[in-house]
Amino acid sequence: xxxxYLRTGSEIYEESFRIIRAETDLTRxxxxxxxxxxxxVHAAGDPSIADDVAFTPGVVAxxxxxxxxxxxxxxxxxxxxxxxxSSRLPARxxxxxxxxxxxxxxxxxxxxxxKTMAAVDAWAPRLDGAxxxxxxxxxALFRLLEVxxxxxxxxxxxxxxxxxxxxxxxxxxxxxxxxxxxxxxxxRGRRGGSAMTVAAVNxxxxxxxxxxxxxxx
Amino acid sequence: xxxxYLRTGSEIYEESFRIIRAETDLTRxxxxxxxxxxxxVHAAGDPSIADDVAFTPGVVAxxxxxxxxxxxxxxxxxxxxxxxxSSRLPARxxxxxxxxxxxxxxxxxxxxxxKTMAAVDAWAPRLDGAxxxxxxxxxALFRLLEVxxxxxxxxxxxxxxxxxxxxxxxxxxxxxxxxxxxxxxxxRGRRGGSAMTVAAVNxxxxxxxxxxxxxxx
Numbered sequence: 001x002x003x004x005y006l007r008t009g010s011e012i013y014e015e016s017f018r019i020i021r022a023e024t025d026l027t028r029x030x031x032x033x034x035x036x037x038x039x040x041v042h043a044a045g046d047p048s049i050a051d052d053v054a055f056t057p058g059v060v061a062x063x064x065x066x067x068x069x070x071x072x073x074x075x076x077x078x079x080x081x082x083x084x085x086s087s088r089l090p091a092r093x094x095x096x097x098x099x100x101x102x103x104x105x106x107x108x109x110x111x112x113x114x115k116t117m118a119a120v121d122a123w124a125p126r127l128d129g130a131x132x133x134x135x136x137x138x139x140a141l142f143r144l145l146e147v148x149x150x151x152x153x154x155x156x157x158x159x160x161x162x163x164x165x166x167x168x169x170x171x172x173x174x175x176x177x178x179x180x181x182x183x184x185x186x187x188r189g190r191r192g193g194s195a196m197t198v199a200a201v202n203x204x205x206x207x208x209x210x211x212x213x214x215x216x217x
Numbered sequence: 218x219x220x221x222y223l224r225t226g227s228e229i230y231e232e233s234f235r236i237i238r239a240e241t242d243l244t245r246x247x248x249x250x251x252x253x254x255x256x257x258v259h260a261a262g263d264p265s266i267a268d269d270v271a272f273t274p275g276v277v278a279x280x281x282x283x284x285x286x287x288x289x290x291x292x293x294x295x296x297x298x299x300x301x302x303s304s305r306l307p308a309r310x311x312x313x314x315x316x317x318x319x320x321x322x323x324x325x326x327x328x329x330x331x332k333t334m335a336a337v338d339a340w341a342p343r344l345d346g347a348x349x350x351x352x353x354x355x356x357a358l359f360r361l362l363e364v365x366x367x368x369x370x371x372x373x374x375x376x377x378x379x380x381x382x383x384x385x386x387x388x389x390x391x392x393x394x395x396x397x398x399x400x401x402x403x404x405r406g407r408r409g410g411s412a413m414t415v416a417a418v419n420x421x422x423x424x425x426x427x428x429x430x431x432x433x434x
Contacts, residue, residue, distance in 0.1 A: 003391045012383050
């Protein structure tokens with residue numbers, strides 16, 4: 001009945017990262033971005049993700065510096081918030097997600113917008129200097145750009161990896177092309193999701209590849 | 218500054234599912250499995266996921282019947298547990314995940330195995346008749362097969378969608394080829410993850426496509 005398999009986390013990680021580096025073209029990435037991309041590929045189980053990554057060269061440094069200075073992480077979904085490993089954050093940073101707040105659901109219904117949009121509006125008082133992690137809803141990223149334009153609050157960095165068939169690709173292109181010139185890390189196109197987003201945040205938060213895990217095995 | 222985009226959840230879902238059905242070959246799936254596959258494609262942002270789906274024809278019926286009868290859902294990761302929408306479960310089913318229990322970490326360190334394996338061992342008293350949802354760790358799926366063989370407890374269905382470069386593909390093939398003949402729904406190969414797993418569980422739990430969401434926008 002029994003299948004042979006690696007049974008310790010450190011063995012599994014070392015072998016995983018060896019395979020990823022062998023199969024993924026990382027040459028166009030600065031070292032700190034490359035580390036995040038390796039983790040994103042790991043979370044997706046797919047080296048082709050790397051080809052769709054777009055970024056500003058300073059995004060990892062900006063996000064890491066913000067976290068070290070105590071910035072909160074603003075998440076669009078509870079899966080993203082749950083996946084971020086609090087114990088690895090450098091300054092006991094707050095991980096904030098409003099999507100399950102009852103007041104948000106009421107606000108969204110009243111205004112005829114998505115819950116995600118209402119939840120992004122609720123970020124406003126904390127947005128300036130924050131790290132934003134969007135791993136689910138394209139409307140979160142679209143609304144973020146509106147809130148930044150309307151309020152002048154500027155996040156330190158935007159991990160913008162929403163997924164889907166309606167608006168995901170467009171929202172990421174809007175971030176890339178925005179005259180707001182925010183620091184960003186995205187996966188262009190339809191692909192994305194909470195696992196890749198969490199992997200990027202956890203990679204940015206820490207510099208220890210083998211313990212800085214977005215997985216729990 | 219503003220980009221035009223759909224702003225209500227129902228519009229976004231309808232358009233998403235229309236695109237997915239237009240771009241995805243669903244002909245080989247029974248109707249109930251097809252509904253789950255549509256949600257998995259949605260969560261991945263990638264119709265090619267459907268080509269890698271393997272399943273037993275009765276898996277959705279078995280899982281749905283188990284949930285209606287009050288079975289718990291046993292999850293390997295907290296992201297999977299968080300993503301399952303409790304309010305849509307038919308019998309206030311328990312969603313169980315041991316991965317963050319302190320006793321599990323101690324047990325794993327003592328035995329020299331992954332935390333995931335120790336967490337799967339802790340499922341044993343609840344395993345018979347349960348719905349298993351593995352969306353992260355290949356070692357969870359490998360260990361599950363061992364526990365079933367050792368204890369004789371049989372889960373009602375296994376949603377087995379771990380992701381990664383070491384053991385993910387192999388663990389799913391082990392489930393498919395197992396003489397234990399469990400009901401299963403898997404994504405063959407390296408790809409997988411918590412988002413697809415949650416999408417499958419939420420689809421199986423409910424029959425209302427437009428409200429049965431694994432996303433929160």
